[in-house]
Structures are given as structure tokens and as C-alpha cells.
Amino acid sequence: xxxxFTPVIYxxxxxxxxxxxxxxxxxxxxxxxxxxxxxxxxxxxxxxxxIDIYNLEAEAYGATVAASTxxxxxxxxxxxxxxxxxxxxxxxxxxxxxGRIAMMLSVGQRLKRxxxxxxxxxxxxxxxxxxxxxxxxxxxxxxxxxxxxxxxxLLMRLxxxxxxxxxxxxxxxxxxxxxxxxxxxxxxxxRQFHExxxxxxxxxxxxxxxxxxHPVPCIMGGNTYPVLDDILSTGTDYLACNVETNQAAFxxxxxxxxxxxxxxxxxxxxxxxxxxxxxxxxxxDHVLEIVGGRANCVMGTGAMPLETxxxxxxxxxxxxxx
Numbered sequence: 001x002x003x004x005f006t007p008v009i010y011x012x013x014x015x016x017x018x019x020x021x022x023x024x025x026x027x028x029x030x031x032x033x034x035x036x037x038x039x040x041x042x043x044x045x046x047x048x049x050x051i052d053i054y055n056l057e058a059e060a061y062g063a064t065v066a067a068s069t070x071x072x073x074x075x076x077x078x079x080x081x082x083x084x085x086x087x088x089x090x091x092x093x094x095x096x097x098x099g100r101i102a103m104m105l106s107v108g109q110r111l112k113r114x115x116x117x118x119x120x121x122x123x124x125x126x127x128x129x130x131x132x133x134x135x136x137x138x139x140x141x142x143x144x145x146x147x148x149x150x151x152x153x154l155l156m157r158l159x160x161x162x163x164x165x166x167x168x169x170x171x172x173x174x175x176x177x178x179x180x181x182x183x184x185x186x187x188x189x190x191r192q193f194h195e196x197x198x199x200x201x202x203x204x205x206x207x208x209x210x211x212x213x214h215p216v217p218c219i220m221g222g223n224t225y226p227v228l229d230d231i232l233s234t235g236t237d238y239l240a241c242n243v244e245t246n247q248a249a250f251x252x253x254x255x256x257x258x259x260x261x262x263x264x265x266x267x268x269x270x271x272x273x274x275x276x277x278x279x280x281x282x283x284x285d286h287v288l289e290i291v292g293g294r295a296n297c298v299m300g301t302g303a304m305p306l307e308t309x310x311x312x313x314x315x316x317x318x319x320x321x322x
Contacts, residue, residue: 006045058133060099126180155200166211184222
């Protein structure tokens with residue numbers, strides 16, 4: 001049984017226009033050209049209109065996104081919120097006016113016109129990932145430990161505020177690519193994940209599903225096996241199974257109890273980007289052994305690094321076809 005394969009393209013799209021991720025992330029013409037060229041080359045399952053997928057909402061709220069080294073993903077270095085209490089009262093941003101969201105929607109529509117059969121999606125962040133950028137990692141960890149009730153309120157506020165973005169994505173004729181990697185252990189313990197994250201995660205997934213008319217994938221990086229039961233309880237129908245987690249146990253658990261849920265079993269992005277074909281083939285064999293011919297599994301790359309040689313994707317596809 002052949003397993004479907006799809007690379008995951010965000011900042012790697014900049015490779016195809018010879019510009020830095022920062023330059024592509026701020027320029028609609030470069031963004032369109034980069035993702036157009038990447039899709040023509042890879043024909044991946046989803047065109048995610050993004051370079052820095054976790055910055056959009058925080059920037060729309062007023063945080064400053066900055067360039068780092070030329071090849072690095074743009075990042076937010078200075079927290080916007082001085083406390084969880086300040087965040088509880090955040091008003092929803094305006095997708096037509098605030099930050100880069102209008103630009104991303106416009107680029108997404110251009111890509112959809114260019115490739116009408118493609119699955120074109122705009123990134124939508126989960127509440128904890130948005131809070132991560134608004135409060136900063138150290139502050140957020142302290143909030144979870146010392147002010148859990150306030151943090152829970154902040155997360156729910158951020159979840160509710162995502163309704164405006166989800167509706168704007170649907171109005172543009174696009175779909176939602178939902179990401180919530182910051183919430184995965186060890187950032188939150190399984191107990192904290194259940195108590196603080198799940199109510200807000202459930203709410204934002206319901207909001208997104210209502211906007212686009214179907215359940216949306218819940219893509220979380222990191223070690224998600226300890227919180228897998230909670231994630232499955234949200235009703236999502238698509239999960240990522242990452243190299244940081246127990247991939248064999250993850251696949252077995254989902255296939256046994258939720259066979260309708262599709263699993264993207266990821267190769268290690270560092271291996272995908274390496275210049276050692278035999279190392280790459282060993283990684284593919286490892287994923288194939290984990291999947292074991294199960295239905296409803298695909299192989300993915302995780303977020304492909306900018307420097308990934310495009311020929312590596314050809315090698316993967318040829319190896320799988322052979």
C-alpha cells in the first residue's frame with residue numbers, strides 16, 4: 001500500500017524567489033511568487049499562505065515583528081501585554097486593517113484563482129500560541145503556574161477573538177490552517193493542558209469549523225502524545241504526529257480508537273534538509289514501519305527548513321514510488 005506524501009511549505013517558499021523570509025513575509029508580490037513557484041515544483045497537499053505562521057494575530061494586536069538573521073524566520077521579541085489581566089480585555093483586531101492579514105487574504109485569493117483545484121489555506125493560530133507571542137515565554141510559564149485562572153480567561157478571550165479572522169478567511173473563499181504548537185508539553189503539563197488549554201482550544205476549533213463548514217486540522221508540534229486524548233476530544237479530523245513524540249504509540253492509539261482521523265506522520269525536518277540520501281531513506285523506512293500499512297495516514301516533512309534542497313523531495317517521492 002502506497003502512502004501519500006506531502007511536504008509542508010512555509011518559510012521554504014522564499015527559496016524559490018531567492019529572497020529572505022523577512023522580505024517575502026512583508027511583500028505581497030514576493031509572497032505570491034514564492035508560493036506559486038513552490039506549488040508548481042512540489043504540488044503539495046496544502047498551500048499555506050505564510051512564512052511566519054505564528055506572528056499574524058499578535059502583530060494585528062499591535063506587537064512588532066522583527067527580522068533576525070537573513071535566513072531566520074521573523075519573530076516577535078518584545079511582549080505586548082504586561083499582564084494576563086490586560087489581555088483579558090483585548091478587543092478583536094480588524095482583519096481588513098490590522099497587521100498583514102488583508103495582504104495574506106489577497107495573496108491567498110490570487111493563488112486560488114491561479115490554482116482553482118488547490119487547497120489554499122490561511123494560518124489561524126490557537127489561543128496559547130497567540131498568548132506565547134503576546135506575553136513572551138517566561139511570562140507565560142509564570143502565568144500558567146501562578147495565575148492559572150487569569151490565563152484561562154486570556155486564552156478564552158483570544159479564542160473568541162479568532163472568530164473575525166475565521167469569518168474573513170471563509171469570506172475570501174479560502175480555508176483555515178490551524179496551528180497551536182506552543183501549547184504542547186513540556187510548555188504545559190498534561191494537567192495544565194487539560195485545565196487551561198482544552199476549553200479555549202475546543203472553542204476556537206468550533207469557531208473555525210462553523211466559519212468554514214467542516215472540522216479543521218489541529219496541527220500541533222512537539223510532544224503531543226501525553227495530551228493526545230484531550231486533542232482527540234475536540235473532534236478534529238486531522239492531526240500531525242511529530243518526531244518529538246512517541247510516533248508509534250500515537251499512530252496506534254488514533255488508528256485504534258479514532259480511525260476516521262487522518263494522521264500526518266512527519267519526517268524529521270533536519271533530516272529532510274540534510275545532504276545524506278541514505279539518512280533520508282532510513283527516516284522514510286522508520287515512518288513506513290510505524291504506519292504499517294494503516295489507512296488514513298500520510299507522510300509529511302514538518303515545516304521544511306529554508307535551506308532544504310528541493311531535490312530531496314524528489315528523492316523521497318522516488319523512494320516511496322519504488
